[in-house]
Amino acid sequence: LMIPVATLVSTLFTIGIMSKNSEITAMRAAGVTLFWLARPIFISAFIFSVLSIIANETIVPSAQQAVREIYNIDIRKKDVKGSYSQEDFWWRSGDSFYAANLFDSRNNTLYGFSEFKIDKDFHVNKRTDAASVEFLNPTYKWSMIDVTEYEFQPDAPPKSRKRLKLPLTISDQPKDFFNVNTDPDTMSFFQLSEFIKKQESNGLSVKSYLADLYAKVSFPFVTFIVSLIALPFALTPARSGSLAFSFLSGIVIGFSYYAVHSFSISLGRAEFWPPLLAAWMATILLGAIGAILNLGAESPH
Numbered sequence: 001l002m003i004p005v006a007t008l009v010s011t012l013f014t015i016g017i018m019s020k021n022s023e024i025t026a027m028r029a030a031g032v033t034l035f036w037l038a039r040p041i042f043i044s045a046f047i048f049s050v051l052s053i054i055a056n057e058t059i060v061p062s063a064q065q066a067v068r069e070i071y072n073i074d075i076r077k078k079d080v081k082g083s084y085s086q087e088d089f090w091w092r093s094g095d096s097f098y099a100a101n102l103f104d105s106r107n108n109t110l111y112g113f114s115e116f117k118i119d120k121d122f123h124v125n126k127r128t129d130a131a132s133v134e135f136l137n138p139t140y141k142w143s144m145i146d147v148t149e150y151e152f153q154p155d156a157p158p159k160s161r162k163r164l165k166l167p168l169t170i171s172d173q174p175k176d177f178f179n180v181n182t183d184p185d186t187m188s189f190f191q192l193s194e195f196i197k198k199q200e201s202n203g204l205s206v207k208s209y210l211a212d213l214y215a216k217v218s219f220p221f222v223t224f225i226v227s228l229i230a231l232p233f234a235l236t237p238a239r240s241g242s243l244a245f246s247f248l249s250g251i252v253i254g255f256s257y258y259a260v261h262s263f264s265i266s267l268g269r270a271e272f273w274p275p276l277l278a279a280w281m282a283t284i285l286l287g288a289i290g291a292i293l294n295l296g297a298e299s300p301h
Contacts, residue, residue, distance in 0.1 A: 003052055007045050008226040008254045015041075015234035024235065034294070038231050045227035052220035057188040065186045092201075093170060095119070100133075108135035108174040113144065115168075126151050130166070135174050142168040184212035192216065207275065211268025214279030219261065221283055226254045228290030257286045 015038070018024050027037060090099040101112025110133040117126040131146035147163040184192055192213050196206045233249045261282035268278025 003048055004222045004226050004254070004257075007048060007223050008230050008251065011041055011045075011227050011230040012234045012251075015231060019235045034231075034235075038227075041227050041231070042224070045224040049220045049223045052223060053217065056216055056220065057190070061186055061188045061191065064183075068183070068186065091172075093172075098170070103174075109133065110142075124152055128166075130168075133168055138173070142170060144168050184209060189213065189216040207271050208269045210275035211265050211273075211278045214276050215261075215265055218279045218283050222257055222261070225257060225283060225286050225290060228294060229253050229257075229286060232290075232293040232296065253286075253289075257282050260285060 015024070024037065028034070088101060089103075090097060092098070095118055097116040097118065099112075099114045099116075100110040103110050111131070113130045113133045115126075115128040116124050119125055127150040128144070129148045129150075130144035133142050133144050135141070136143055144166045145164070147166045149161050149163065149166075151159045153159075187195060192209065196209050196213060199206045199209070233253070264273065264278045264281040267273040268275045273281075
């Protein structure tokens, strides 16, 4: 958010001071258009938008993760179950559903594990419960401990048997459980996209994540939008003599983008709006307002 704010403030002060000193008036009297005057600002703002996208893919996710770890582990001392522990989640693979009460990242162990095998009619044929499931290594994968197996047949009572240990054949690695219920802010666009695909393959709803996915592209363009919005207000001192008014007006409208964006993203997460519309609504709306204001500023007065 600091890059858009810096762009907004620098545009308001640069153009505002030039306008107050009648430099803008002199250049326009010489036939220079407003768009030509603002071209360096627009180009710079667009470059900053692109750089923001790159930063969001490379720097921001790891930085957000580090912030969350420092807050939860160093400040709140919440490392009782491991910094990446997850609770009460389930996933699907083929004709099997899996559930676990807890994944502890310190020892790569699932606790309170259950496996449900279903048929084509979605009936449970077999259930396997394990007190814990330990990850051995990439070759031997997982081992279930203190196991109880249940077999269900249509015209017979369930059969059960206990085992001390039993291998579990799943393709998942411990790292796959780190991102269960992951915060989209800690993932890049491609990481979130892969996460969504995996959740879909597990039979989970991903609609609440789509708005955040599209927002990773739309939000960086706020830098360009605020430069578009700031320009007409920066020209006000030449007409009113008030740099403070133009600065305040631009700040209010600039931060309105963030408010509208946050509101529309919330509607997208709640599935009240289509995710794509929710992600781009603020950008389109404020972009249209900026275009109209610039057309008005370009017209003679």
